[in-house]
Amino acid sequence: MVDLLVRPSKLKGDLFIPPSKSHTLRALFFALMAKGKSEIRGYLPSPDTFAMLEAIGLLGARVERKQDVLFIEGVSGNPKAPTGIINCGNSGQILRFIGALAGFIPGCTTLTGDASIEHSRPVKPLVDALNQLGAFAKTSPLEIQGPITRTKASLDGSDSQPVSGLLMAGAFGPHPIELLVENPKETPWIDLTLSWLKKFNIPYEMDRYQRYVIFGQTQIDAFSYTVPGDFSTASYPFAAAVLSGSEIALHNLDMSDSQGDKALFFALAHFRVAQQKIYVQKGAPLQGGKIDVDPFIDALPLLAVIGCFCQEPLELVNGAIARKKESDRISSIAAELRKMGAQIFEKSDGLIVYPSKLKGCELNTHRDHRIALSLLVAGLNSEGTTLIRNAECIAKTYPDFKTAFSSIGADIQCI
Known part of the structure; x- marks a missing residue:
């Protein structure tokens, strides 16, 4: 168990941003399905990555680790049914990506995970789609008997991961499949998945994120890939610098990358780009207003913190799916910020946050890395000392956050 003491801090210096978790997991998926030995450099060394490595190993990949490089001997598009249960840990991406692939594998695959995976994370859209495609799928735990035999399925798209999983798995299926997506949300994450299909010249059709045809029978060769930084x-650190009026430089970010949370930087606008670095600069006070958080849904807790420092109320809308992440992020961040003195009100799909002076106090992460990191930003910009309980979950996306933040002047102590 890790608890943090956080005190107000001005930040200064350069910070190397860790690799993208979403790109790391997609790279491992395609390395599994490739012919030959792929090389993945600069991967994110997180619990989700290690759970994915275990999963692809059970499906037939051979995995070798050398320092910050992963070598994956793929299965040439023919994964085997696992001999054991696949433990997804706390990863919704593994649940949906490997769960989708299991529908294309002859035999039975069982996937389990922690309490949030077992009870809270939406998997019904994937189960329904696989059953429509002729596989047999049920919960809980998630059990799937493949292979698929049909060619068409419809599913709810409020969570993008089942759609992404079916697109990636369908690329290697025995025949084309058509997906009809109702209520498509989180579309930047679909764009990220489609960028991987384009990388391997995998043909597909898409109509307004509502209809896809993925043609199947793809064969890809082993590849070399360096994981970019995670927006x-x-x-x-970007928000922590903006709120404290600090100036820092962020390295290892590619502004041409399709990661959805890149849009948050443009929403705040306190930056410039030069020589493959993002420079966070002092700027005009943040004004508030209304933000549709669907394009960067994972940033909802952080935007709630930012709302406390705006000149006018900040309304966050179109974020209902945030209630079904590692925690109910709408309720979780509202509860913790209220402890700090925030005037914040829940809606079914978001929050209304009023300008508030935050004071340090004892907080809980709800064992959710996004809540933990958002509270860290709040603590760095509040009055007095903040105690954040159960902060070990931050390792999911930022394994060395303490060293990284301390290097730019953040007053953080692990206790």
Whole structure:
């Protein structure tokens, strides 16, 4: 168990942003399905990555680790049914990506995980789609008997991961499949998945995120890939600097990358880009207003913190799916910020946050890395000392956050 003491801090210096978790997990998926030995450099060394390595190993991949490089001997598009249960840990991406692939594998696959995976994370859209495609799927735990035999399915798209999983798995299926997506949300994450299909010249059709045809029978060769920095992770030091009027430089971010949380940087606008670095600068006070958080849904807790420092109320809308992440992020962040003195009100799909002076106190992460990192930003910009309980969950996306934040002047102590 890790608890943090956080005190108000001005930040200064350069910070190397950790690799993207979403790109790391997609790279491992395609390395599993490739022919030959792929090389993945600069991967994120997080619990989700290690759970994914275990999963692809059970499906037939051979995994070798050398320092910050992973070598994956793939299965040439023919994964085997696992001999043991696949433990997804706390990863919704593994649940949906490997769960989707299991529908294309002859035999039975069982996937389990922690309490949030077992009871809270939406998997019904994936189960319904696999059953429509002719596989047999049920919960809980998630059990899937493949292979698929049909060609068409419809599913709810409020969570993008089942759609992404079916697109990636369908690329290697025995025949084309058509997906009809109702209520498509989190579309930047679909764009991220489609960028991987384009990387391997995998053909597909898409109509307004509501209809896809993925043609199947793809064969890809082994590849070499360096994982870019994670904009979701970068948003925390970025916001901490903006709120404290600090100036820092963020390295390892590619502004041409399709990660959805990149949009948050443009929403705040306190930055410039030069020589492959993002420079966070002092700027005009943040004004408040209304933000549709669907394009960067993981940033909802952080935006709630930012709302406390705006000149006018900040309303966050179109974020209902945030209630079904590692925690109910709408309720979790509202409860913790109220402890700090925030005037914040829940809606079914978001929050209304009023300008508030925050004071340090004892807080809980709800064992959710996004809540923990958002509270860290709040603590760095509040009055007095903040105690954050159960902060070990931050390792999911930012394994060395203490060293990283301390290097730019953050007053953080692990106790």
